[in-house]
Structures are given as structure tokens and as C-alpha cells.
Amino acid sequence: MEVSDLMPGRHVQQSRFKVSHIVMTFIASVIITAQSSINSELNSHIQNPLITALINFATGLLVLLVMMIISRPIREGFFRIPSLIRAGTLRRWQLLGGLSGAFFVSSQSGLVSVVGVAIFTVAAVAGQTSAALLVDKFGIGPAGKQPVTVARIGAAILGICGVLVSVMGQDSKGQFAFGAVLISFAAGALVSTQPALNGQIANHTGQPAAATLVNFLVGFISLTIVYLVKQQISPQGFNMPPMPLENPIIWLGGPFGVLFVLTAAFMAKTLGVFLFTLTSVVGQLSGAILMDVLFPTASTNITWQLLLGISMTGAAVILASAKKKAKSQ
Numbered sequence: 001m002e003v004s005d006l007m008p009g010r011h012v013q014q015s016r017f018k019v020s021h022i023v024m025t026f027i028a029s030v031i032i033t034a035q036s037s038i039n040s041e042l043n044s045h046i047q048n049p050l051i052t053a054l055i056n057f058a059t060g061l062l063v064l065l066v067m068m069i070i071s072r073p074i075r076e077g078f079f080r081i082p083s084l085i086r087a088g089t090l091r092r093w094q095l096l097g098g099l100s101g102a103f104f105v106s107s108q109s110g111l112v113s114v115v116g117v118a119i120f121t122v123a124a125v126a127g128q129t130s131a132a133l134l135v136d137k138f139g140i141g142p143a144g145k146q147p148v149t150v151a152r153i154g155a156a157i158l159g160i161c162g163v164l165v166s167v168m169g170q171d172s173k174g175q176f177a178f179g180a181v182l183i184s185f186a187a188g189a190l191v192s193t194q195p196a197l198n199g200q201i202a203n204h205t206g207q208p209a210a211a212t213l214v215n216f217l218v219g220f221i222s223l224t225i226v227y228l229v230k231q232q233i234s235p236q237g238f239n240m241p242p243m244p245l246e247n248p249i250i251w252l253g254g255p256f257g258v259l260f261v262l263t264a265a266f267m268a269k270t271l272g273v274f275l276f277t278l279t280s281v282v283g284q285l286s287g288a289i290l291m292d293v294l295f296p297t298a299s300t301n302i303t304w305q306l307l308l309g310i311s312m313t314g315a316a317v318i319l320a321s322a323k324k325k326a327k328s329q
Helices: 010-046 050-070 072-077 081-086 099-113 117-137 152-166 176-192 193-204 208-233 253-270 273-294 305-328
Strands: none
Touching: 010 050, 010 099, 010 117, 010 253, 010 273, 050 099, 050 193, 050 208, 050 253, 072 081, 072 208, 081 152, 081 193, 099 117, 099 176, 099 193, 099 208, 117 176, 117 273, 117 305, 152 193, 152 305, 193 208, 193 253, 193 273, 208 253, 253 273, 273 305
């Protein structure tokens, strides 16, 4: 049921509802930027990005299982998925949004300590912005196919240039590696499909939490398989992190991820994948510098090139967002 159905003044209420969705998406995106620092800190104890990612998905999955036990609608939505697949309403590949999330979190855990939160976020944001063009073009999200306009292409190019400028201001010695920036970009590009796929599940089940549960379940299973295979090929140990009672902050990565993925699954339908991505980008950029200031790593280095690069990427968001608003009027 839409909020506009609850009371008179449909157009006005629907408009206010969308603004509140944009605000919620922005807040969730700022929080997911904090996840980068949390995962980096957790990985500094564990010294194994795969285990760090597994802990993120395991704690997130635990939160979602508790939600499903408490909420009957979430249970019904989740257990409706097999029948939707048999009926052809949902495709099996639409259940795989958790794969991109797993890759993103595992990359995030290992790369933030190398390039810093801001550089990782800008690179991932550029990947998201670029890949959103393909997500729209092929109609992967619940909003269906949308045209790739000149403004959107220009915004994507400007975002990529912003990444290059921000990288230019970093020291090429020590821990910094351009390859790490490219992986961060790829992680962002892949994760842009996540709200689209999860949005499809949320749309057909009527339960964003059920879609989020599928996301975390798929991510956890895929990471477990990768870890077991890797252990057979090249065994790697890990250190036990402080327990939740000793250091509760480093265990919040999973719950923060639940909040973001849950928001994305819901907003993919109400805002659309592209507008969600734009709003998310603004939130991530706003939180990136703040996280580097509050939780600096050994490689944190806030330069004028970095600030200019972030400003360029922000300008790309404004360019594409202005076009989106113009079309909707």
C-alpha cells in the first residue's frame, strides 16, 4: 500500500513521501561509509579480508533471522520466493545480488587500509555511477528499461575524471597502489546491480526484508565456498578479533550493511535504481572525508587533489540529478 492511499491529497502526500525516501537513502549511505572504517579496523585484528567479510555477512544474517522470526510478513515473503521462481515471476539470477555485495565487502575490508576511506569511496562511487547506466539500459531494476542520455554519460565520465584527479594527489610509494583503486572501482560497479536485483525480489514478495535476507544468505554462502576453496589451495590463518563485549563497534559492519541493503531494496522501486544511486553517492561522498578525519588509517592523506576529485564527482551527481528532475516534471 502506498502512503498516498492512506489520506486525501494524493499528489502532495506522494511528493512528501519521496522526499523522505531521499533523506532516508542519504542517511543510510553515510552510515555505509562508516562501515568501511569499521571493516578496516576489524580486519586489522583478523588479518584476513575473507574472514572479515564472512563475519559481516554472518552478523547481518543473524539480525535478519531474528527479524524473520519476529515478523510473520517477512517469513511469508521469504517462503513465497520458491513459488515465484517456479511461476517464472522471479528469475534465479535475480537472487544473486548478494554476490556483488560479498565482493564489495571483502574488497572493502582489505583495501581501505591501503588507499584510505575517501579514495576507496570515490573509486567505488565512480564505478556505481558508470555501471548505473548499464543497469538502466538493460532494465535490470524494477523500474524497467530507461534511456541512456548524454547528460548521464557526461556525468559518468566526469565521475571517472574525479577519481583520476583524487588519485593524482596520493603518494605512489609505500602502501598506495593504483591497482587497489581499480579493484575499488570494479567493486562499486558490481554493487550497483545489488539494489536492482534485490528491488526485484522486494517488488514481487512485497517484503524488502525478505530480499535483504536472500542477499545476505547468498553472500554468506558464496564467501564460505570461496574461503574453503582458498584454504585448500593456499591455506591462510587469521587472528581472533576482540569479542563484542570487549569492542562492540567493530561488530557493527554487518548490521550497518543490513540497514543499507534493506533501504536499497525498498528504494529501488519508490525512487528507481538511478535516483537511488545518485542519492547514495551524495551520502557516501559526504561521509567519506568525515570518516577519514574521525578514523584515519596509516595511508590517510587529505590533499587538495582529493578534495577537487570529490567535488568533481559530486558535480557529476548534480548534473545527472538535474537531468532526472527535468524529465520527471
